[in-house]
Amino acid sequence: MYSLNVRDHFMIAHSFQGEVFGPAQKLHGATYVVDATFRRAELDEDGLVVDIGLASETLRRTLAAMNYRNLDEEPDFVGKNTTTEFLAREIFDRIAAAVRAGELGKGALGLSSICVTLHESHVAWGSYEGKP
Amino acid sequence: MYSLNVRDHFMIAHSFQGEVFGPAQKLHGATYVVDATFRRAELDEDGLVVDIGLASETLRRTLAAMNYRNLDEEPDFVGKNTTTEFLAREIFDRIAAAVRAGELGKGALGLSSICVTLHESHVAWGSYEGKP
Amino acid sequence: MYSLNVRDHFMIAHSFQGEVFGPAQKLHGATYVVDATFRRAELDEDGLVVDIGLASETLRRTLAAMNYRNLDEEPDFVGKNTTTEFLAREIFDRIAAAVRAGELGKGALGLSSICVTLHESHVAWGSYEGKP
């Protein structure tokens, strides 16, 4: 199994609902350093897992749609707890949709899985991995 | 598959038995920076992989029981080679027991696997992954 | 010159005033991974730069007073741009005051300088260094 990873970041404000979140129920924020890892069993015709330029641009564009926002007020997230693991899935879904729409090239249609990891500090991260 | 990771560290002395260990047969020591990664197929009722506060506290408490010790003299480890991979399994077993005992909350009973990684330097690490 | 560094982190929401800040004028947030570096020309009577336990606790307590907040609404910061470099200075001032108040022990009175660094992502950080 081959993998290729690209990294970028975004910075948001949000708050959580529910006692389990303790002080994180207050409006606060986070920098998320995001790894998008693309996997496939065999390389494509160009000898690649995925075009690294298209992969980087897709990640950048996906994060730009959330960057410098208060997620509590974003229509997509109202009433939801935008935890690290929730956001990993959300970003996965958006990148997977871009892959299926052909935005990462024809070769990317052969990807077997994508893993999105959000590093929220030097001691914590969350991720979601699934089939595109 | 979702994952959530927390990190902490501990510092111990130990020595190894057997020629394969070369100079590490002498009493020496290590800092282990430890990642505990929790995985589950779907999020729990709170939208979490696991309560990150309970996960961090369980890791802290597990490492505290070994921290600042000479493992050669600890009853649990007498006569054993406490290699990086052995310790990864040992810490996995203790965290898995805490999960099964409900110490990480009811949601944690749905975890599909736990991976414990011990970084022993900037060039070497060992891990153990299994079902809780 | 000797140095000793301890690291911790905090997570806040804030927004900036002024066109130079572009999209960061909107409410967003950040994780800051914070290094507090203590320096002195010679070691103290215990052979230390500073008591690492007291240093870690002082850093933790200083960051806790800002953690999980919206800095735009904190009385200390209303009307101010809480940029990375501004916050580095603010945290420096608070740690320096703790040093002068003897909270890091008598030995810490001999510190020649303190440097506070805030890592805001994998590609950007800011710091402030001065005499306590």
Place this chain on the structure above:
Amino acid sequence: MYSLNVRDHFMIAHSFQGEVFGPAQKLHGATYVVDATFRRAELDEDGLVVDIGLASETLRRTLAAMNYRNLDEEPDFVGKNTTTEFLAREIFDRIAAAVRAGELGKGALGLSSICVTLHESHVAWGSYEGKP
């Protein structure tokens, strides 16, 4: 499942053929920081995944055969695009061959998989994982 990882690096020049590579079609180069991760279901008779000394030496020797080279002129690579993912597979194949030849010891014959990861910058990496 147990894993053990060792890290080293090598520095090469190369160029790529094909429009998909854009400016990387020109002769340029890279530092690759390489992780070789060895996995097995149970520890061997010495309580190890693999002899870390032999693993480190095998990785060092494998990378030395490519280090400080222009890969475009190496007989093994003439006419090939030595992308990060291609090189990960190439290094995997060489380490796997060493394992099968017994160069990492008898215990290494029980390895279930090996993963080779090449970090090409702070934002990109590629890997290949397979059975030895």
Place this chain on the structure above:
Amino acid sequence: MYSLNVRDHFMIAHSFQGEVFGPAQKLHGATYVVDATFRRAELDEDGLVVDIGLASETLRRTLAAMNYRNLDEEPDFVGKNTTTEFLAREIFDRIAAAVRAGELGKGALGLSSICVTLHESHVAWGSYEGKP
């Protein structure tokens, strides 16, 4: 003293002249992860060390002029040993010239020093620091 740092990278081929360089006399290459650190005694009128957007863009543009090149054939470097420390100085000179030309804004004219660090692997880096 305040500091602000931005990071980017570039990838080049080159070779060195002189026996002291051993195997690095052959054509090889490197990824350089580059930190540009800007320092000033007091913040500017906007409360900044330097406009982080302009700083990032200046670093990106400076590295783009060398990226994906064989430095042995670049007019600026013919006959020179483009070591890590040499390149750190070269990039410093180009960023310092941009600062003096006002490309980082009026506030940047008050910078007291700039430090450029090139990380060439996980175990080696070189830097140059001077006044702009």
Place this chain on the structure above:
Amino acid sequence: MYSLNVRDHFMIAHSFQGEVFGPAQKLHGATYVVDATFRRAELDEDGLVVDIGLASETLRRTLAAMNYRNLDEEPDFVGKNTTTEFLAREIFDRIAAAVRAGELGKGALGLSSICVTLHESHVAWGSYEGKP
């Protein structure tokens, strides 16, 4: 001012004397990842801060003399608290002596300072910088 850095590591056991050290009074251990940074105002005749091969070898040999030891029983350290900052100075002294003895080459006689940093975990490090 130019700087060049090389990195290596060593693993030791030790204990501390004095109530200020709390649980670290017990025999424990540490991995120290060590950076040796060499500085000089101008490059030498070869265009270098220092021969990176000789610098790496000097660091390796210096650390080998302490590696896999119980420092409490080493003649050089009996009765001393081998704290991170103390060891940084000790390693500095040994490297500085090697520089003065010409072991890093004639060019190294022009070094203006050397900084030795010991990373003891992901959250703590200590260093000593001085003239060779």
